[in-house]
Amino acid sequence: MRLNVRGLRDLDWVIVTLAVVIAALGMIQIYTATHETRWYNAWWRQAVYIGMGIGGMLAMSRADYHSLIGKSMPLFVIANVLLVVVLVVGTTVFGSRRWINIAGFHFQVSEFAKLVIILLVARYLTSTKNDTLQVRELLKIGGLVVIPMLLVMRQPDLGTALTYLPILGSGILLAGLRNRHLAVLAIAAVVTPVLAYHFALKPYQRSRVDSFLDPESDPHGSGYQVIQSKIAVGSGRLFGTQKGMQTQLRFLPVPHTDFIFATYAEEHGFVGVVVILGLYFLLIMQIVHNAQTAPDRAGTLVCMGVAALLLFHLLVNVGMVVGHMPITGIPLPLMSAGGSSTISMFLMLGLVQNVRLQRFVH
Amino acid sequence: MEFTLSRYRNVTVLVLVLAAQLFLLAYQIKSRQDVRSIRVWAVTGVMPLTRLLDFLHDNTVGLIKGYSGLMEVKDKNKDLQAEVAKLKMENNFLRTELATADRAKVLALFPSRLPSKSIAAHVTGRGSDSSKVVFVDRGSNDGVSKNLPVVTPDGVVGRITGVYPDYSQVVLITDINFAAGVISQKHRVHGTLKGQGNSVCTVDYIRNEEKVEVGEWLFTSGDDRIFPKGLPLGQVKLARAGKMFFQEVQLVPSGLQLGLEEVLILLEGVHQPIPDHAPPSASAKLLPPPPAEGSDGPDSARVIRGGVATTDADQVLDRYRRIGAAQGHAYGSGGGTPNFAIDPPPPRPPAAPPAPETPPQ
Amino acid sequence: MPDVATLPADQERDKEHEVRKVLGEDPKAAANRIAVFRYICVAVFLYLLAGFWALQIRDPDYYAELAEKNYIRSQPLPAPRGRILDRHGRIIVDNHSSFSLYLSRDNLKEDHLDAMCSALDLDCADLQERLRRYDRTRAKYEAINIKSDLTSAELSFIEAHGGQDNFPEMEVIQTFRRIYPRGGALAHVIGYTGEISEGELDSADFVRYKRGDIIGKTGIERQYNDVLMGVDGQRRVLVNNRNKILKVIDHKGAAAGRDVRLTLDLDLQAVAELAMTDRKGAVVALDPRTGEILAMVSRPTYDPNRFVGRIRAKDWSEIRDNLDYPMMNRAIQAQFAPGSTFKPIIAMAALEEGIIDDRTTATCTGGAMFYDRFFKCNLRSGHGYVGLNRALVHSCNIFFHNIGMKISIDKVAEYAELAGLGKRTGIDLPAESEGTVPSRRWKMRTQRQRWFSGETVSVVIGQGALTVTPLQLAHSIGGLIRAGEWHKPHLMLDPPPSLDPPRKANWSPENTSKVVNGMFGVVNQGGTARGAAIAGIEFCGKTGTAQLASNDLIRSRKLGLQLSDNAWFVGFAPRVNPEIVVVALYEHGEHGDRAAPIVRDVVKAYFDSKHRRPQTLIAAAGAAR
């Protein structure tokens, strides 16, 4: 090991602090949101996950990301095999197979696959020759990322599958792209959703999109969650409400996972929202800062991948809470209850720490 | 240790300052509370400086005229101007009364209606946004309170909406938040004037069957309990039948036509003295209701008020009543056979007021 | 996670070298691309914050209201009820616009109430009590009506003080108010409107309506409520916390109710109204050829204008406790013995059954014994030697008592019921009475007694258990004079009602003309109503004087006017192919000839206005449209 005690001191404590504060706020929110419901012990389990996550982060910071990138291809193969396994023997919850049960823990492979994809993208895009990506390289990396996406979509879990895209996107952004290719991609970005809507989406996914486009059209069906979420947020007003806790939460299905931010916004109001979004913003900015000061291009790619992933999660989850985004069922990193997403997020932050610590190696 | 915040000091400060102001805005909207302290500072800080500009303006004008340097004369002049303004107003008031009612009655009424107390004020500045708001140099120290009428001899200017120690904010008659009760000069038609945000005001709630003429003067009616009765508002510019029962009436406010410089704030209402008991709301003032319509003279008896509208049935009934009266026929009793085929004599005015045409729907 | 140390170090270093080299080529390009990401990041966060601003700051009320499990503030756009017109299109009932003040409670400041109350002449304690009550029962965002029918002065006050700096909780809503004819004219036919009651909400007639709707309570207003009532519109608006409308979410215009044209003729109606002034009773005029009601008056009356809006408790108790029952529509609800006006029907029955013919006579000496009881005739000196015609003209009871000796009560009942008595005529008005036609079955059912033949002798002169409503009488005589062809009486002209074909009895025209001629004589040949003759018009009729109690009883108990006889008159014109039948009931009018001038005036008005019609029609049509 090249890293020693010095490493601890050189950790990016801003990231650690921000992540822990956000996670702690999330845990408190889980407690109040599930208080006196059947998920009443979720906060305690979340505390355990956070502890495990922090441990994982420290462990990850000690590895060398270069060696991880070097092993990214075998890891990628393993991840895809596991995703296939999930489809075969996974636990079904809410009509989708996402988890495999290992020693009593529900393990969501698709969450950890993000980590692998970050490494894979970093690996492929560091080895490009030119300042801009060639079509062949683009197709190659794109094709690779599409494999786990399709597997995850089969579960079906469109939201998580989509989170792989920003990783790829940030990589492509960093690697550079010709205008011509950019235009093609832009057209694809517009056309694909339309085609997907008509041919690839399952009816429940289609109705989610429908309800996103017009939530009031079906207030008791798919639009229900959007409306209830908006009501919860709106009744938070400037400083939040305590009364709402009793009245509104029961209208929100699973208030402690995907809609944790709605309950937070209700309870803490606009002020609380600004505070926590500020924390996330600083976290992302700090990760980007690490990307900029990374010792090499691979480090930059890893950090940017994490930042892009985090940003995408925020955009989709928080956007969903205020009705700006369709309900895709992706969690809010660090806040939503859930072992896999919490731990994998901390592991990714560990990767960022790793990149940072590599600066001091030479 | 490097940190994003310290590296991007400028952006951070910008974001903080913007966020602080957003919160300020949010607080005001949410709690419907005004941040009065900021306004008080700004008004008391800025408004005195406008005097400086006035001073410069007056002095330059004074130099051209051969500035005498006698401050007393100037003060005296100012007092006299206020007096002239007041007299002009009274004159105006009297003229309108004379135009409609008989002389003796007006003379008897006049003393009790005379504006008992007013205070001259100088317009020091207008609002900094596009709304129709001005500031005047009299405030709570001079006895000004919210909702007091602001007038010039030519007409109503506006109403006090914000009071600071030495200055007040006046919402002008043309502002969209302004409304006042009006009465027409010729037919004593009541309505409600509303500002439109531009140079004309509209008058609402005048029924299609009521008579308003273009060019006619409108006055405050006192119904709004803010403006005393009888202040000129302006001349009717347009009056035409509207779709749903009510006319479209537009008015050019007379109080603003000559530009704003000196105004009068009416500290006490004119149609009655201030009541002994304290006003119900600490900041707002409510005038007592204006005297009953009956005192307006014979004209008012002919005005048909809402609520006594009639239908054809009443007219037919009335027609047969007149036929009966004309032929000396008692309905349902014996005697000669009546002839209903002839038209009855027209009604005599005092006995039966003419029923209005039922408004078409 | 795989262990890092397992990788050979040199391989690792090669890779490291490679990647560093690539990045080193153009650090500036990478920096610029990272900057792009930063901007994206800022944009995303601003986008999210904007979402929260919109929900939590800009229009939180919207969501607070939704949070109370309710909707956005909705402003009712009341639909005007249809007008009610007479047959020539003249307006009987109209609307005029009125304004109501609503108080929105979610931004109400308690200390504003005093000032508002004093300015608007409201009872402040009462208002506060109402607010407290509403706070318990209604959602907070729901505005409550605190004053209706605002005067011009009140509107001025509200508008002038409605700004943000005064009392922004005040809200003015335009509504429509019914205008009914003054002085209670037509009140019973037209009825009045009011807020739907709990009982009505449960009834089948009003399933379409909801709490707070204004519905017709009686008369035409109730009968044709579905036609008259429009569909209220609604404007749902998003208002900010300053009560300012931010956005109109949807705007559904009100659909005005349909106008209703009645068969009533205001000319006749006016004359009938005037003729009944200061009298108790009813007048019904109808066209026997169609069953169209031309006039319908009931007295005493009430002013429906007092029911518009909220009726004062004092007014209501005054009307309710009045022993003269001003709310009762006597034309269809008063059930009295018809007296001699029943005689034409008996005459018709006797003729058709062959009990009497032209040769049948009786000798009237002012009274006679029937079934051990002395019956007086109306003329104490007696009518002498009378046939059918003279019996009708002078209303001789003895002649008819003789018929009563020969005819069975069930025959009487058969003819009376054929003529439309003893059952509802089916007029399009609510709460019509049935009247009574006695028969053996009827007596057994109601009194568990068998019929005494002596009672028939009373029934044939329209006394005894027999009761009719004025409308029934007009209907039955109207059919009789058309040789037994009864059209269902109705008030609706347009929209055209669906009418059953007339009921027919196929009586012989000869018999009919005998009765009609008798009735012609009543007016024109020195009969009981000779004062009511109209020059140039063949006006026919029959008087009736109905006892409310036995004359002996009156004399012995010295009862006052309240038991004095009811005066009836049923008249029609012209003699051949009659166009109009009028019945007047003049309660306590003492004698039938007191009711005759009422009918005379109405009939005269009918013919006078018929000749005037061409001009008035044009004028009326011009005024109505």
Place this chain on the structure above:
Amino acid sequence: MALPVARRSDLRQKLRPFLLMLAPVASIVLHIKVPLFSDYFSFLDPPLLVTVYFALLHRDAVQALFIGCAIGLAQDALSSNPIGQFGIVKTLVGYIAASASQHLNVENMVARMGFAFVFYLFHQALYAALGASLLGQQVSLNPAEAILFAIMNAAVAAPLFQLLDRL
């Protein structure tokens, strides 16, 4: 990521407290007073011009945004709207103008007029957008009028900036 700032050897970098205090107040006084003498001048927006002037002169974004903020809040206080609308807009104007001035030559008369022109439009648009989005105000923008007023303000800006330079 801050780019290296090419500081010019300009003598006007130094702050003059007296001007800094006086000019904003004077601008506001002019803004609320001059239209009273004649409505013709109501298009003038001296507070905005002064904000832009200070931003261009000092090139320090933080300072400029605070000046803009102060002027804006004062304007808000004298309006009938909630406080903060002008403040936010002027803060942004100050910041952006100062940031832009670091890259451009701001001594040039034409450039200054250009700045005044652009920022007037920016100010109007942002003010309307803020009013519409945050306060739910009804906005009626007349582009032709706005451009005309922007030109007139730019025309006034040139001599005004010269005057302020000399003070």
